[in-house]
Amino acid sequence: MPIRFANVHKSFGAKEVLRGVSLTIEDGECFFIVGASGVGKSVLIKHLVGLLRPDAGDVFLDEEEVSRLSEHALRPIRKRCAMVFQSSTLFDSMTCAENVALPLRKHRGLGAADALVEARRRLAGVRMEGFADALPAALGDGLRKRVAIARALTLEPEVVLFDEPTTSLDPVSARRTDQLIARLCRDDGVTAVVVSHDLSSIFGIADRIAMLYKGGVRFLGTPEEFRACDDPVVRQFVRGEAEGPMEV
């Protein structure tokens, strides 16, 4: 299921975030989108599932143009492509099990009782079965993130979009999340598109990396090429240097 962004432009008011981004992501790839904060990484991946519409340009999934689909027509796309949001976005009024059961009820039309049984099984898959009846507000960031991942994987999607999955996690939880993403790609053939600043994740599990800068793609290649790149902007990012040519 190749994903293709073709010359995507997006502005919010006077702020031009994406100025012609073109990228192709292959099946089963663990593809990282990196760049400074506010450069438009999350904005870009939201175009793939129709959460945002491009002002110009097209987004293709399996050669189907998703940027022109209605909200109703996007439903099958959102069944095949799941998303783990930056802040987990669990619904506070529902228990963890009810959160995970939501896509089963809404996408698959399962009854409440059946969906909860399946949700508990899914939570066990991320070692969260003990928290099935807890409300999300009672959990820390790492645990909430695991529940959000369980919810995203509930429908066995072909593509998973991870928006900063390791942000606010402790190093151990972060590496476990990396392992989970790598396993999804390697064992299940899932395509993972990961937005991240985390250099350990980037160099640990990425197959390819795209670096966004000033609304366009500044770098595209493998982690080895990323590390060896002599572009001063890329080099500053890789080394995490405060001083340099990068404008934020």
Next chain:
Amino acid sequence: MATAFPSPGSLAALRFQLRELVKLTRRTLEMAVAPRRGGRAARRAFAEQMHLVGNRSMPFMIVTMAFIGAIISFQTALQSQEILPDLSQVGATFTKLLVRDLAASVGALPLATRVGAGIAAELGSMVVTEQVDALRMNNADPVETLVLPRFVACVVMGTVVLVVGGFVAFGAGVLVGQVAFGIEARTFASTALLNGGDVALGLAKCATYGGAIALVSSERGLSAFGGSEGVGRATTEAVVGSCFTIIVLNVLLSTGGHFLLPAL
């Protein structure tokens, strides 16, 4: 399909907002009349919104409408006194004004500040924390899940609150008439000028304003972007937009009512 986000405050932004409001109104009304599978969560959401709009607004509206009723009664009697020595018709005029228009259109303004701001801030926060995106990803329609319960609650409980507010304003008016101008309560509390059309028009205004507050505020909340600053902007725009919409609707309903449900 590909719509650029216009800059806030521009004419393009106003056109965009109006278009979005019309779309949201159409979708919400379609859903409101469509047969529904009322699950437990949906029933809980409706009950919660009814409580927020009705019960939680009641103390504020009672106090506000008592003051408004007292002011209107005082000024009506004072101005009448200048022209006519006989104040026996002041109560009947006050009651007619209150039922036909003021209980709904004056009462809806403080209701808009309380309920409209709450709706816009809540939905705006859900947008900027990506909860609305998460709903859409899980095949849960934000209009059905978030807007519809607020719309129904505002129409039903908004009407209840405004009617109760109207009675409170009436009571305050009677009290002021008696204390400040010596008009007998029985004389003041006259329904002699009132007819069924006045009541029907008053109730129609209450329900319409309640629905308008929910729709304008929901549209602004769902359009929020840019973090807490965006939520603040959406909340302000919701209150301003709701109040302006109430005034415009009042002109339209009063004009229509003048021909369809004549006052005399």
